[in-house]
Amino acid sequence: MNKTIIILIVVILLIVGVFWYFDRGGEVIAPENGIAEEESSEAEGEEVAVSEVVNDEEVEEVREISVSGDEFSFSPSNIEVESGERVRIVFSNDGNMNHDLRIEELNIGTRIIASGQTDSFEFTAPEAGTYTVYCSLPGHRSNGMEGVMIVN
Numbered sequence: 001m002n003k004t005i006i007i008l009i010v011v012i013l014l015i016v017g018v019f020w021y022f023d024r025g026g027e028v029i030a031p032e033n034g035i036a037e038e039e040s041s042e043a044e045g046e047e048v049a050v051s052e053v054v055n056d057e058e059v060e061e062v063r064e065i066s067v068s069g070d071e072f073s074f075s076p077s078n079i080e081v082e083s084g085e086r087v088r089i090v091f092s093n094d095g096n097m098n099h100d101l102r103i104e105e106l107n108i109g110t111r112i113i114a115s116g117q118t119d120s121f122e123f124t125a126p127e128a129g130t131y132t133v134y135c136s137l138p139g140h141r142s143n144g145m146e147g148v149m150i151v152n
Contacts, residue, residue, distance in 0.1 A: 064090060067079070067090070067101060068092045068093075070095035071097060071145075072095075072143040072144045073144055073145060074145065077148070079149040079150070081125040081150075082125060082151070083126065084124060087122065087124070087125055088120055089110075089121060091119055093113045093114065093117050093118070098112050098113065099112070099137065099140065100113065109121060112136075128151050128152055129150075129151055130148050130151075133149050
């Protein structure tokens, strides 16, 4: 009898732990270069060129692309960049559920974020081609939360 109660308690604790884990946003996936931002005030779909000066030398210009997500779509759903271009994607969760934005073939993307939050990641655009952009949460992609990044 005591062994059954202990097993039951362990199972309940595991279930509660799993729900807690996913309720707080699930696994944090670090961007390829470790750069992540918490908030951005850029308007949806707006692109901004950003550069910075270090030791009197200009560092590579970064093109900023804002993307918003909700249940179950991205806006814009198609992103176009140039091969070799330095890009920062700023993702805003405008939905009611947790979401993220991933680029499948590059294995990079944002953290899973709650409604109202923003996250970003930077990368250098790869060779020309079409790359899949999607939300990695179960069921979101199959419900339409998918797009493309076209690299020219």
